[in-house]
Amino acid sequence: MITLEPRPAPSRLMAALSPLLAILLTLIAGALLFALLGKNPLQALRVYFLSPFDDAYMRAEVLVKAVPLALMGAGLAVCFRANVWNIGAAGQFTLGAIGAGAAALFIPATSPFAVLLVPLIAGTVFGMLWAAIPAALRTRLGVNEILVSLMLTYVATLLLDWLVRGPWRNPRGFGFPQTNVFPDWAGVPLLVEGTRLHVGALIAVAVAVGLGLMMARMLRGLRLRVTGAAPRAAGFAGFSAAGDVWFALLLSGGLAGLAGALEALSTVGRLQPEIGAQAGFTAIIVAFLGRLNPVGALLGALVLAVSAIGGENAQILLQLPKNVTGVFQGMLLFFLLACDALINYRPRLAARRMA
Amino acid sequence: MEAFLAAMIVAATPLLFAALGELVTERSGVLNLGVEGMMLVGAVCAFITALSTGSTALGAVAGAAAGVAMAGLFALVALGFSANQAAAGLALTIFGTGLSGLIGAGYVGVPLPKAQPLFPASWAEGIPYGRAILGHDAMVYLAVVLAILLWWFLARTRGGLKLRAVGDNADSGHALGLPVLWIRLLATLFGGAMAGLGGAYLSLAYTPMWGEGMTAGRGWIALALVVFATWRPLRVMVGAYLFGGVMILQLFVQGSGLQIDFPAQFLSSLPYWATIIVLVVISRNLSSIRLNSPASLGKPYRPDA
Numbered sequence: 046m047i048t049l050e051p052r053p054a055p056s057r058l059m060a061a062l063s064p065l066l067a068i069l070l071t072l073i074a075g076a077l078l079f080a081l082l083g084k085n086p087l088q089a090l091r092v093y094f095l096s097p098f099d100d101a102y103m104r105a106e107v108l109v110k111a112v113p114l115a116l117m118g119a120g121l122a123v124c125f126r127a128n129v130w131n132i133g134a135a136g137q138f139t140l141g142a143i144g145a146g147a148a149a150l151f152i153p154a155t156s157p158f159a160v161l162l163v164p165l166i167a168g169t170v171f172g173m174l175w176a177a178i179p180a181a182l183r184t185r186l187g188v189n190e191i192l193v194s195l196m197l198t199y200v201a202t203l204l205l206d207w208l209v210r211g212p213w214r215n216p217r218g219f220g221f222p223q224t225n226v227f228p229d230w231a232g233v234p235l236l237v238e239g240t241r242l243h244v245g246a247l248i249a250v251a252v253a254v255g256l257g258l259m260m261a262r263m264l265r266g267l268r269l270r271v272t273g274a275a276p277r278a279a280g281f282a283g284f285s286a287a288g289d290v291w292f293a294l295l296l297s298g299g300l301a302g303l304a305g306a307l308e309a310l311s312t313v314g315r316l317q318p319e320i321g322a323q324a325g326f327t328a329i330i331v332a333f334l335g336r337l338n339p340v341g342a343l344l345g346a347l348v349l350a351v352s353a354i355g356g357e358n359a360q361i362l363l364q365l366p367k368n369v370t371g372v373f374q375g376m377l378l379f380f381l382l383a384c385d386a387l388i389n390y391r392p393r394l395a396a397r398r399m400a
Numbered sequence: 401m402e403a404f405l406a407a408m409i410v411a412a413t414p415l416l417f418a419a420l421g422e423l424v425t426e427r428s429g430v431l432n433l434g435v436e437g438m439m440l441v442g443a444v445c446a447f448i449t450a451l452s453t454g455s456t457a458l459g460a461v462a463g464a465a466a467g468v469a470m471a472g473l474f475a476l477v478a479l480g481f482s483a484n485q486a487a488a489g490l491a492l493t494i495f496g497t498g499l500s501g502l503i504g505a506g507y508v509g510v511p512l513p514k515a516q517p518l519f520p521a522s523w524a525e526g527i528p529y530g531r532a533i534l535g536h537d538a539m540v541y542l543a544v545v546l547a548i549l550l551w552w553f554l555a556r557t558r559g560g561l562k563l564r565a566v567g568d569n570a571d572s573g574h575a576l577g578l579p580v581l582w583i584r585l586l587a588t589l590f591g592g593a594m595a596g597l598g599g600a601y602l603s604l605a606y607t608p609m610w611g612e613g614m615t616a617g618r619g620w621i622a623l624a625l626v627v628f629a630t631w632r633p634l635r636v637m638v639g640a641y642l643f644g645g646v647m648i649l650q651l652f653v654q655g656s657g658l659q660i661d662f663p664a665q666f667l668s669s670l671p672y673w674a675t676i677i678v679l680v681v682i683s684r685n686l687s688s689i690r691l692n693s694p695a696s697l698g699k700p701y702r703p704d705a
Contacts, residue, residue, distance in 0.1 A: 049482070049702070130486055182676070186683045191433065191486070192624045193679065196672040199617050207665035329490055366505045368612075371498020375437075378491035379477055386481035390702075 049390035059387045064334050067381035068348065074376050084363055092362055093355035093373075103354065105240035109312060111343075111350035113138070113304035113324045115249040118331030118342035119256050120297030126260065126337050128273035129293040133179065133194025134301040135325025136201035137172040141305025143205055144171030146316040149231035149309075150213065150224060159230045165306050172302015173295045175201065180294035184287040190294065198325070206318050213316065223317040233311040245307040249343070252300065256339035269293065301325060327353070330378045349374065404645075404652055405532035409540060410606060412644025414439070414598040414615075416543040418622035419629070419636045420550055421467075421594025426626055427554065428587035429567035431698040433489025434474050435595050436619025437496020442467040442596030443603035444504040447610040451512060460539060460600045467596020468589050470496055475588045479581055482700040493619070501612045512608040539601050546594075550633040563587060567694035570701040580701055595619065617672065624675045628682050630692040639678070646674045 075093070076086035097107050117134045124131045131137075145168035152159050175197060182188035210222040218225075233243040260266035272279040272289045279286065305322070313320050327349055334348060335341025356370035418435050425432050445466035450459025470492060478488040519534045527533070554560040566573040566583045574580050598618070603610050621643060629635035650667035682689065 051702075132490060178676075182680060182683075186680055187686060187689075188676075188679045188683045189627065192620060192627075193676050195620050196617070196624075196675050199672045200669045203665040203669045207663050210665075211663060326490075326494060329487075330494070333487060366502055368498045368501030368505070371494060372502055373498075375491050375493075375495020375498055378487065379473065379495065382483035382488050382491060383477050383481045385483060390482070 047392050047394055049386060050393045052389055052391050055388050059384075060336060063384040063387060064336070064345075064381060066384045066387075067334075067377060070380040070384070071373060071377045074380075075373060078369070078372065079365075082365065082369075084365065089359065089363060089365065092359045094351060095355075096358045096362075097351045097354040102240055105237055105242040107347070107350045107354050108246050109241050109243070110353050111346040112243075112245040112249045113308050113321070114328050114331050114349055115253060115343050115346035116245075116300045116304040116307075117297070117325060117328035118335060118346050119249075119253045119339035120300035121328055121332040122335055122337045122339050122342050123256055123260060123269060124293040124297040125332055126273045127269040127289050127293040128276070129183075129290050130191045131176065131179065131194050131294055131297045132191055132329060133176070133196075133198045133325070134297060134328050135322040136194065136198030137175045137298040137301035138305035138308070138325045139198070139201035139205050139320065139322045140175040141168035141172040141302030142309035142313075142316060142320050142322075143201075143208065143305075144168040144302065145231075145306030145309050146208075146213070146224060146227070149227040150316075154228055154230055159228075161231060161233065161310070164231050164310060165303060168306020168309070169299045169303045172305060173299040175302070176294040176298020177291075180291050183294075184290050190290075194294075198322075202318075202322065205316065205320070209316050209318055215315075221317075224315050226315050227310060231310055232314075233307060241312055243307070243311045245311060248303070248307070249346075253339045253343045256296075260339060265292065301328075327374060330374050330381075333378060333381055349377075402529055402532045404648070405529055406535060407648045407651070408641060408644040409532065409536060410644070411647045412640040412642075413540050413543050414601045414606060414618055415622050415625060415643055416547065416637060416640035417539075417598035417601060418595045418619060419625040419640055420543070420547055420633060421591035421598070422622055423626045423629070423631055423633060423636055424550065424554075424563070424594075425587050425591030426697055427567045427631060427694055428563050428584045429570060429694050429696040429699065429701070430478065430584050430588050430591075431485045431489065432471070432474055432478075432492070432588060432591055433486055433623065434470065434492025434496060434619075435489075435591075435622050436615055436617070437493035437500075438467045438470040438592050438595035439496075439599035439602070439615045439619045439622075440500035440613070441470050441496045441503070442599030443614060444500040444507070444599075444610055446596070446600030447504070447512065447603040447608075448507060450604055451507070451510065456537075456604050459604050460597060463596040463600025463604075464593040465596065467592040467594070467599070469592070470596070471589050471592020474592075475585050478700070479584055479588065482702050485698050485700065497613065504610045504612065507610045508612065509609060512604065514605065514608055537605055539597070539605060542597075543601075544637065547633050547637040554633065564694070567696060570696050570699070574701075574703050580703060584701070595622075598622070621671060621675050624679055627689070628678045630682070630688050631694065632692065643671060643674065647671050 079086040079089035097103050145164040148164035148167040179190040179193040182193055183190045213224045215225045236242045268284045269289055308321055331342050331345040331349055334345035352373055359365040360367050418439055422435055442463035446459040446463030449462035450456050474488055474492045477483045478485045517535050523534050562578055566580050570580050625636055625639045628639045
């Protein structure tokens with residue numbers, strides 16, 4: 046019988062090892078899953094986790110996929126640290142795409158505002174506004190932000206659906222539910238010609254490093270950490286809990302909006318019902334895999350981006366259903382949470398107690 | 401009106417199952433945010449079982465069993481490893497959404513014969529709204545009976561008292577000699593079975609077919625219903641029927657031929673807005689929430705052996 050015995054202090058070693066252990070366990074469980082699906086496990090794992098590194102284009106695609114995950118994961122890491130549970134990043138992402146789309150579609154090319162910064166800001170602001178709803182309801186009325194932010198995700202999806210099928214639909218789009226292609230001025234500059242890798246990658250790195258510094262070195266970071274870990278102590282220190290809730294939600298909402306704006310302007314190039322908002326849920330796993338540390342979220346985003354690109358390859362090469370990726374992601378978070386028990390507890394082989 | 405009531409009751413049933421299950425889980429102090437995932441896996445397992453055996457009842461049992469298995473996974477991580485319950489619940493929903501899509505990949509859009517009404521049609525004659533009340537399949541009534549039984553269990557029995565004690569203060573419960581983690585495990589598994597039944601009702605009777613992500617947020621609405629009902633089973637029932645009404649409003653407006661120039665997407669978003677509004681309204685009555693919410697909800701517990 047194995048029991049868990051509390052450690053005198055949390056183990057720093059395990060905190061660093063736990064994600065690696067969780068990834069290893071996910072690979073083993075994944076091999077079993079592939080065997081069950083009648084595929085050669087080694088070949089399937091190769092496609093999933095190594096094929097994304099096969100050529101330069103594929104490697105760039107991994108980074109493209111990682112940009113929104115890193116932006117949202119870093120924001121959520123800060124948010125979860127403060128014990129604020131924004132799980133509606135997907136909705137804020139969608140609103141960000143809508144905001145950026147509105148700016149790109151309706152600002153005439155001759156206007157002085159026709160520069161890329163404007164749709165990016167519009168997207169960020171829209172994401173913040175969407176996150177401001179759960180923030181206002183939580184701070185003013187004590188309404189649970191988990192449920193509100195999630196409900197607003199469904200509303201956001203329907204809003205986008207209405208816009209692209211109704212008022213914003215391209216009249217010459219052969220009835221497809223999509224808007225006009227965005228004008229050239231709203232395009233995101235590429236970093237590497239011949240790939241889709243855009244400057245969003247630099248923004249994501251800058252944001253993650255900036256937030257990492259904030260959490261580690263600045264008063265705001267301390268406040269958020271104390272509020273999350275010990276709300277009563279934060280109250281005694283005079284930290285306003287409401288202020289931290291607002292900050293955490295606006296920050297993560299704004300970053301999700303920025304991610305949505307970048308995604309709509311770069312890889313999609315127009316608005317349509319499917320713009321990859323699902324990444325908002327994947328970003329939750331990114332945040333945990335990155336130890337709720339914004340810089341860690343960069344690494345977490347890379348891991349999940351590899352598996353997402355691998356999943357797309359597996360669909361084509363092995364006819365594996367696309368849902369396998371979701372199963373993988375869920376398993377990864379499960380294993381991670383279980384392995385995290387080793388940070389605070391030591392497993393011990395104990396003889397059954399005689400009672 | 402009769403048709404509206406009948407449809408409302410049908411739409412409310414999956415919510416009622418899932419919310420009652422989550423209510424018991426939360427009363428024991430465990431917050432399981434994986435209801436949506438458990439419902440989806442329950443729905444797909446129930447559908448496939450019913451399709452291959454031809455028995456709706458077996459399908460429902462399979463749905464409940466699948467829900468239990470999913471809840472067991474959550475319990476292993478959240479109770480066994482004392483993990484953060486919110487995160488473990490989210491993992492369960494992400495996992496369940498993927499898994500249900502994977503299992504059901506070959507079954508999308510295959511129709512299933514509709515479940516039979518429990519009572520003969522002749523019974524309904526002469527009773528006002530008889531068809532709305534008596535014209536349903538067995539699971540609709542099972543949900544109502546369970547709501548009443550749960551009220552009785554929680555309010556009037558020793559077992560219910562133990563469950564609530566563990567949910568309010570795990571340390572005191574432990575000091576009284578209650579097996580805290582076992583009680584929480586049972587409550588979590590019961591929640592899984594009920595969420596599975598709710599999902600099963602969707603794929604066996606409500607639609608009846610399987611579609612990816614067919615729960616469309618019902619698991620989350622069920623979570624909100626528990627708060628709305630301030631953790632009381634009979635109020636969950638009222639809330640579920642209310643939401644059933646909101647959910648089918650859309651179909652009735654579209655089918656009524658009323659010339660309202662109102663985008664379908666706005667009507668579809670009504671249940672989600674309604675959830676938010678309901679949470680706002682209930683939070684104005686803070687004392688009621690404080691009195692009834694399980695005091696140690698969401699806090700992991702590990703007995704220091």
